[in-house]
Amino acid sequence: MLLRLIHFFTLVVAATSFITSPSLPPPSPLPRAFSRCLPVLSGLASPALKQKTVIKKAAASPGQPAQKAKVAQPQTRGSHETEDAPRYKVILIGDEEYDEEHVIERMVDVVDDVDKKASIEIFHSAQQGGKGLVGVYPLEQSEHYVEQFLRSEPMIFTELEKE
Numbered sequence: 001m002l003l004r005l006i007h008f009f010t011l012v013v014a015a016t017s018f019i020t021s022p023s024l025p026p027p028s029p030l031p032r033a034f035s036r037c038l039p040v041l042s043g044l045a046s047p048a049l050k051q052k053t054v055i056k057k058a059a060a061s062p063g064q065p066a067q068k069a070k071v072a073q074p075q076t077r078g079s080h081e082t083e084d085a086p087r088y089k090v091i092l093i094g095d096e097e098y099d100e101e102h103v104i105e106r107m108v109d110v111v112d113d114v115d116k117k118a119s120i121e122i123f124h125s126a127q128q129g130g131k132g133l134v135g136v137y138p139l140e141q142s143e144h145y146v147e148q149f150l151r152s153e154p155m156i157f158t159e160l161e162k163e
Contacts, residue, residue: 086162088142090134092149093157094126103156110148111135136163 092107100123107119111134114122126132137145142160149156 085138087136088139089136089161089163090142090145091159091161092122092126092132092134093159094128094130094132095157096127097154098123098127098156099154102152102154106149106152106156107134110145110152134158 090111092103103123104116104119107114107122108116111119113135122132122134124132134145136142146158146160149158
């Protein structure tokens, strides 16, 4: 089957070269088998036709300017009002039993945005006034900090207050 196709295409190429060459005599009539397959081959070899789209514009009157096409305004989605998450204060409760070094080290380890200098100030304000503000955070984060202070050994007492 493959050999027949190769032979067939060889005949097609030979036939087209005879047709396009002006110096050669016209080719003999095509064999009957070849003439039956010619429409199929011509359909395969022809390029796909491209269609052109024509947009007609309305002609302007001689005395009037041309009208501009109306452009649809983009639709905007409804504005969503978002509320910030409620924030809570993490407060260190002062206690005479605390070891200063332990509380300062633990505060630096647990709370991300507190350094050693800030933790010393928080500890002293908690010892003098009974309470020291560690920071204000969203609920989940502040609950996490309170749990971490309670898990330390010895325990460090903290509480939450809504801002």
